[in-house]
Amino acid sequence: MSGFDPEIMQDFITESGELLEQVEADLVELESRPEDLDLLNQIFRALHTIKGSASFLALTELVEIAHAGESALNAARNQQIVVGSGEMDLLLAAIDIIKVQFDEIVEGTGALSKADQALIDQLTKIGNGEAVGGSSAPADVPGTEESETPARVYNDERTVEPLDLDPSKLDLIDPLTADVEESIQSIQDKLQGVRDAQTRESSVNNLIEEIEELDKTVDFFGIEATSALVAILKKGVEALKDASDETLIQLTPRLEGVATLIEVHNAALRDKEVVSWDTTTLFAHITTLTESGTLDTHQLEDDSTGVEALQIDGIPFGVEPDEAGEAVATSSAPAQGQDQNVQKSGAAKSQIEQTIRVDIERLETLMNLVGELVLQKNRVLGMAEEFGKMNQVESTLAEQMEFTAGTLDRVTGDIQMAVMRTRMQPLNKLFGKYPRLIRDLASKTGKEMNLVIEGGDTEVDKSVIEELGDPLVHLLRNSGDHGIETPDVREANGKPRAGTITLQAGHEGSHVCVRVIDDGRGLSRDKIGAKAVERGLVSEEQLEHLSDEEVFRFILQAGFSTAEVVSDISGRGVGMDVVRTNIESKLKGSLTIESTEGKGTVLTITIPLTLAIMPAMMVSTADEIYAIALSNILEIVRPEPGEISSVDGYPVIHLRGAVLPIISAQEVLGVKNTRHGDEDFIVVISHAGKNIGLRVSRVIGQQEIVMKPLDGVERDGPVSGATILNDGGVGLIIDIARLISITSKQARAVQAAGAS
Amino acid sequence: MSEHDSGNNEQNAGEPSNADQLRLVSFNVGAERFAVDILRVQEINRMMELTRVPQSPQGVKGVINLRGKIVPVLDLRNCFNMEETEHSDESRIIVVEVRGATLGFIVDAVHEVLRLDPGMVEPAPSVMSNADAGYIQGVAKVDDTLVILLDLDRLVGADHLELISNMDVPAAA
Numbered sequence: 001m002s003g004f005d006p007e008i009m010q011d012f013i014t015e016s017g018e019l020l021e022q023v024e025a026d027l028v029e030l031e032s033r034p035e036d037l038d039l040l041n042q043i044f045r046a047l048h049t050i051k052g053s054a055s056f057l058a059l060t061e062l063v064e065i066a067h068a069g070e071s072a073l074n075a076a077r078n079q080q081i082v083v084g085s086g087e088m089d090l091l092l093a094a095i096d097i098i099k100v101q102f103d104e105i106v107e108g109t110g111a112l113s114k115a116d117q118a119l120i121d122q123l124t125k126i127g128n129g130e131a132v133g134g135s136s137a138p139a140d141v142p143g144t145e146e147s148e149t150p151a152r153v154y155n156d157e158r159t160v161e162p163l164d165l166d167p168s169k170l171d172l173i174d175p176l177t178a179d180v181e182e183s184i185q186s187i188q189d190k191l192q193g194v195r196d197a198q199t200r201e202s203s204v205n206n207l208i209e210e211i212e213e214l215d216k217t218v219d220f221f222g223i224e225a226t227s228a229l230v231a232i233l234k235k236g237v238e239a240l241k242d243a244s245d246e247t248l249i250q251l252t253p254r255l256e257g258v259a260t261l262i263e264v265h266n267a268a269l270r271d272k273e274v275v276s277w278d279t280t281t282l283f284a285h286i287t288t289l290t291e292s293g294t295l296d297t298h299q300l301e302d303d304s305t306g307v308e309a310l311q312i313d314g315i316p317f318g319v320e321p322d323e324a325g326e327a328v329a330t331s332s333a334p335a336q337g338q339d340q341n342v343q344k345s346g347a348a349k350s351q352i353e354q355t356i357r358v359d360i361e362r363l364e365t366l367m368n369l370v371g372e373l374v375l376q377k378n379r380v381l382g383m384a385e386e387f388g389k390m391n392q393v394e395s396t397l398a399e400q401m402e403f404t405a406g407t408l409d410r411v412t413g414d415i416q417m418a419v420m421r422t423r424m425q426p427l428n429k430l431f432g433k434y435p436r437l438i439r440d441l442a443s444k445t446g447k448e449m450n451l452v453i454e455g456g457d458t459e460v461d462k463s464v465i466e467e468l469g470d471p472l473v474h475l476l477r478n479s480g481d482h483g484i485e486t487p488d489v490r491e492a493n494g495k496p497r498a499g500t501i502t503l504q505a506g507h508e509g510s511h512v513c514v515r516v517i518d519d520g521r522g523l524s525r526d527k528i529g530a531k532a533v534e535r536g537l538v539s540e541e542q543l544e545h546l547s548d549e550e551v552f553r554f555i556l557q558a559g560f561s562t563a564e565v566v567s568d569i570s571g572r573g574v575g576m577d578v579v580r581t582n583i584e585s586k587l588k589g590s591l592t593i594e595s596t597e598g599k600g601t602v603l604t605i606t607i608p609l610t611l612a613i614m615p616a617m618m619v620s621t622a623d624e625i626y627a628i629a630l631s632n633i634l635e636i637v638r639p640e641p642g643e644i645s646s647v648d649g650y651p652v653i654h655l656r657g658a659v660l661p662i663i664s665a666q667e668v669l670g671v672k673n674t675r676h677g678d679e680d681f682i683v684v685i686s687h688a689g690k691n692i693g694l695r696v697s698r699v700i701g702q703q704e705i706v707m708k709p710l711d712g713v714e715r716d717g718p719v720s721g722a723t724i725l726n727d728g729g730v731g732l733i734i735d736i737a738r739l740i741s742i743t744s745k746q747a748r749a750v751q752a753a754g755a756s
Numbered sequence: 757m758s759e760h761d762s763g764n765n766e767q768n769a770g771e772p773s774n775a776d777q778l779r780l781v782s783f784n785v786g787a788e789r790f791a792v793d794i795l796r797v798q799e800i801n802r803m804m805e806l807t808r809v810p811q812s813p814q815g816v817k818g819v820i821n822l823r824g825k826i827v828p829v830l831d832l833r834n835c836f837n838m839e840e841t842e843h844s845d846e847s848r849i850i851v852v853e854v855r856g857a858t859l860g861f862i863v864d865a866v867h868e869v870l871r872l873d874p875g876m877v878e879p880a881p882s883v884m885s886n887a888d889a890g891y892i893q894g895v896a897k898v899d900d901t902l903v904i905l906l907d908l909d910r911l912v913g914a915d916h917l918e919l920i921s922n923m924d925v926p927a928a929a
Contacts, residue, residue, distance in 0.1 A: 717810035
């Protein structure tokens with residue numbers, strides 16, 4: 001496919017892959033506000049960048065389709081067309097092809113698949129200003145456009161006209177504009193050098209050389225406005241040689257501004273357009289400065305930038321369409337706008353990178369090492385404690401030991417947090433894919449629906465992002481397919497025709513909650529209950545005692561579906577149980593369901609921030625040690641004998657008026673050498689809205705534990721993993737979800753008895 | 757704490773020492789002598805404290821911490837339907853790899869590394885010992901003692917190793 005360094009390829013895939021995801025999400029967003037020029041520009045820019053990198057890597061097939069898409073977007077940008085659903089379908093189809101090509105690059109399968117010529121043609125047609133399904137007139141012949149398309153004026157007062165160039169010269173646009181770009185970058189660099197008195201003279205000499213080269217190249221196109229810019233640049237630079245400091249301050253930024261303008265001219269040229277501004281004031285000021293050296297008005301600050309200079313001289317630059325996204329900010333904070341311009345122009349000014357890409361494997365290694373460190377720290381803490389208890393150790397030594405252990409504890413905690421943070425990513429990485437999903441779903445089902453995303457900047461561990469993707473897709477599909485009604489039904493029920501699905505994320509304590517909320521038909525207790533009875537999951541009688549939430553939870557059973565119509569999207573009854581399993585076993589989280597019939601459904605996924613290390617309470621039962629995730633513990637009580645009674649033969653504890661079922665850890669864990677007499681403590685645990693009390697012998701204390709897999713030996717037991725104890729032994733982690741489900745019968749009986 | 761027995765008590769059972777020779781770790785469970793391919797053995801440890809896992813598959817005695825890795829340990833007495841006894845000073849945990857998973861076996865005592873000529877190994881008689889013959893690769897006679905060669909892959913039935921998916925326990929059950 002290409003002889004490029006795999007590393008460069010990898011960089012391309014990572015960077016362009018992210019851009020592509022962004023483009024896709026933005027496109028769907030664009031559909032709802034097709035007039036949003038900022039958004040259009042953002043999409044255009046991203047696609048343009050992808051195309052640029054691809055062309056550098058000689059991925060011609062990719063460049064071809066990206067270019068077609070880009071030209072369609074450009075037409076929209078220039079308000080020749082409005083992006084409707086037809087155009088959107090084509091654009092998304094183009095994105096899909098690029099995605100396939102990306103996969104092919106990753107797999108290294110050789111030649112990339114080529115986009116359907118029809119698609120390219122259609123996009124190109126749009127690019128020529130034809131709406132989809134519009135007149136089938138042949139595309140305009142390049143070069144004749146000028147007479148038909150009037151010159152357009154932008155909000156930054158630029159004028160854009162189609163390029164009128166001898167066809168024989170058209171082929172040379174690409175290489176020549178590339179040359180210009182290079183010269184401009186080098187000129188901008190050297191203008192920086194002029195500001196420094198030490199390098200001034202050599203910089204000016206180099207600049208003059210460079211500008212002469214540029215002059216020749218620009219001359220080729222015969223565009224007056226550009227040539228004039230080069231001429232004034234040359235004039236200005238020549239004057240810099242003997243300029244006073246004051247003149248220098250006034251002149252240099254203006255020349256930088258001129259260079260930036262040339263760059264924009266050049267960029268437009270690549271798209272076969274001619275851009276121009278009213279530069280009268282700017283030119284007049286530069287001329288004045290080169291001749292007399294002083295300006296009465298329009299003074300610049302000491303360290304003004306090119307863009308500021310342009311703005312002061314009547315060119316509201318920084319509002320150029322390519323940067324329109326940032327333009328809003330520019331007007332109020334010009335310095336910031338300038339920064340972005342610098343980045344955009346790619347000028348190699350000393351822009352220090354704020355982020356680096358790190359191989360995920362290195363982070364994994366670091367994470368594992370931190371895990372080991374936490375284990376060893378725990379052991380040291382344990383030893384320090386033992387040390388303190390020994391009589392023969394000198395007390396100051398024991399104190400020092402304790403102090404050091406405490407410091408170690410704190411530092412380890414900080415390291416752990418810092419390493420964890422390196423792995424955190426915003427949920428938007430995931431959420432960004434869903435507008436497309438909902439859009440496709442809407443067109444497939446013929447329903448109208450919107451996706452609202454809230455809290456996408458919530459950060460979670462990378463592994464959480466990976467595991468959360470599938471469950472969320474399922475839930476969103478379910479909401480769209482089953483939850484949201486058809487527009488007619490909705491209207492009849494007094495709801496807006498378009499359903500709304502809200503994807504909401506946020507921190508709640510040490511957990512992250514992700515909610516999928518729809519305003520659809522909601523769940524029907526009766527329907528689900530009937531189905532559950534039919535499937536023998538529950539008896540009619542039992543059903544009556546169940547809470548709504550408990551009834552709704554039946555939809556999480558394998559093979560359970562109340563959908564009347566099984567669609568190819570969802571409804572086969574596979575899915576919800578997979579969702580639950582993924583959330584509970586892989587994410588160590590929980591899924592809760594709230595729903596009001598006719599109003600909608602809220603599905604809440606609660607997951608820990610990270611999966612590798614968790615704070616836990618260590619308890620012992622008889623002579624065995626277990627860990628319980630701290631997040632599941634509500635409180636730990638030491639009941640008085642009178643506080644424990646029994647309901648329906650099941651033991652319960654009365655806790656501040658509430659009746660909680662309690663179970664013995666020895667029993668539920670099958671401890672062999674039982675010692676029932678010493679179960680003095682009750683750990684009140686909570687999961688998915690249910691609380692129970694677990695009787696244990698001793699509460700050892702809180703500890704950060706590193707979760708290790710048990711590789712299958714746990715079978716159906718109420719343990720979810722293991723951890724290494726302070727003494728090097730193995731302690732098991734109690735699986736709260738399973739424990740609660742084991743005891744659900746008991747809980748229900750207690751609840752029923754309590755209710756009656 | 758780990759005691760690598762390789763090479764120390766080697767004993768030349770067969771005469772020629774060619775490349776085809778089988779090298780086996782031999783050990784005792786109950787009164788009987790068994791052997792497994794030495795290449796399958798990762799290490800041999802003294803008895804360690806085992807952590808019992810509730811509702812674990814039959815034969816799994818518990819898990820140990822093998823330098824940070826949690827390793828399930830099976831009692832071979834249990835696998836052979838022998839009566840379980842207290843572990844002694846001689847008891848060892850042989851750590852092996854079976855189908856990609858690391859496992860420990862409790863044996864009553866570990867003996868020398870045997871070098872056998874493949875020709876010395878005979879197929880297992882259909883009825884022998886009080887163990888099921890399925891996992892017996894063959895038998896060999898070494899110094900008047902019968903040594904049973906174990907097929908680890910068969911011995912560890914799929915049920916010991918299978919990664920158990922979180923099965924649904926119906927809420928109403």
